[in-house]
Amino acid sequence: xxxxxxxxxxxxxxxxxxxxxxxxxxxxxxxxxxxxxxxxxxxxxxxxxxxxxxxxxxxxxxxxxxxxxxxxxxxxxxxxxxxxxxxxxxxxxxxxxxxxxxxxxxxxxxxxxxxxxxxxxxxxxxxxxxxxxxxxxxxxxxxxxxxxxxxxxxxxxxxxxxxxxxxxxxxxxxxxxxxxxxxxxxxxxxxxxxxxxxxxxxxxxxxxxxxxxxxx
Numbered sequence: 781x782x783x784x785x786x787x788x789x790x791x792x793x794x795x796x797x798x799x800x801x802x803x804x805x806x807x808x809x810x811x812x813x814x815x816x817x818x819x820x821x822x823x824x825x826x827x828x829x830x831x832x833x834x835x836x837x838x839x840x841x842x843x844x845x846x847x848x849x850x851x852x853x854x855x856x857x858x859x860x861x862x863x864x865x866x867x868x869x870x871x872x873x874x875x876x877x878x879x880x881x882x883x884x885x886x887x888x889x890x891x892x893x894x895x896x897x898x899x900x901x902x903x904x905x906x907x908x909x910x911x912x913x914x915x916x917x918x919x920x921x922x923x924x925x926x927x928x929x930x931x932x933x934x935x936x937x938x939x940x941x942x943x944x945x946x947x948x949x950x951x952x953x954x955x956x957x958x959x960x961x962x963x964x965x966x967x968x969x970x971x972x973x974x975x976x977x978x979x980x981x982x983x984x985x986x987x988x989x990x991x992x993x994x995x996x
Contacts, residue, residue, distance in 0.1 A: 783963050784993045790814075790936050790967040791853035795841040797862050797932060800963050802835070804930065807864040808962065811925065813911075814851070814936040815872040815976055821879040822856035823847055834860035855879035863932065869920040871911050871939060872897055872976070886920055901941075901978045908941040908978060914953035924953070925960065933961035935992060937985040938972040946983075946991050958995050966992060 785796040801807060822829055827847070834840045844856055854866045858880045865882045872894060878885065888907075891897075897904045910916045918924070925931045940946060948954065958964055968985030977983060 782959065782961055782996050784966065784996060785963065786966045786968065786989045786993065788968050788970070790851060790969060791848040792845055793934060793965040793967060794844060794848075794853045794857050794862065796963060796965055797857055798835050798841040798860075800932065801862045804962075807835075807861055808931055809865040809867065809925075809929075810854075810857075810863050810932040810934050811921070811957065812854075812866060812868045812934040812936070813939040814868060814870050815938040815941070815972070817868050817870050817885055818850045818852075818877070819854055819866075819868070819879050819883050819885065820850070820852050820877055822852045822859065824849075824852070830856060830860040832859070832861040835862045852879070854883050858882050867921060867923070869917070871907070871941075886922070888916075888920060905942065905978055909944045910948075911939060911941075911945050912948040912951065912954045914948070914950040917953045917957075925957070929960075930962050931960075932963045932965065933957050934965045934967075936967045936969055936972075937988040937992075938969045938976050940973070940983065940988045941976055942978045942981050943983045946988065951995075955995055958992070964993065964996065 787793055848856055857863045868885045870887050891907055892904050966989040968989045970985040973985040
């Protein structure tokens with residue numbers, strides 16, 4: 781069974797990414813699923829970015845976690861030599877700020893606007909139910925890990941807005957991504973799941989993480 785790490789806030793995953801990095805001669809790419817992403821520069825530019833060998837400092841990730849917010853950890857992990865690329869697939873809010881050239885953000889072109897998702901969520905339900913379907917994931921990412929490639933799979937649980945999404949009709953892509961990943965990281969983000977989930981849904985981020993982790 782492949783290792784899994786479950787955290788509450790998304791940026792806390794860097795401690796587990798860094799521990800994995802020490803087992804490999806080179807940094808690994810990360811494929812991420814998220815509702816929205818704010819890929820800001822680490823520390824919002826208020827302090828120096830990490831050096832490329834920072835991954836070798838055992839205290840660095842925990843210190844960074846105290847200062848990073850939201851999705852700044854992608855920029856930090858790239859600059860610290862922990863990951864090589866970040867492929868981020870989102871189903872909600874897009875961002876105009878991409879802090880690092882090795883961060884790529886993908887959003888389905890046919891998805892409703894963020895205003896529709898937030899203000900008329902039932903119109904979004906068919907898409908929300910499909911976000912783990914194989915066809916959807918294959919279309920969302922222009923590339924997926926090659927056979928035999930070593931990578932991290934990272935899922936922010938606010939990507940799942942309804943319980944039905946956890947029961948895709950075709951789960952072949954997501955199960956292969958999970959089973960072949962060197963590490964699966966899941967951030968429960970319970971507060972965001974509570975805010976973003978569709979009306980009448982009772983799912984929590986903790987439940988989502990537990991269900992996905994069981995697919996290993």
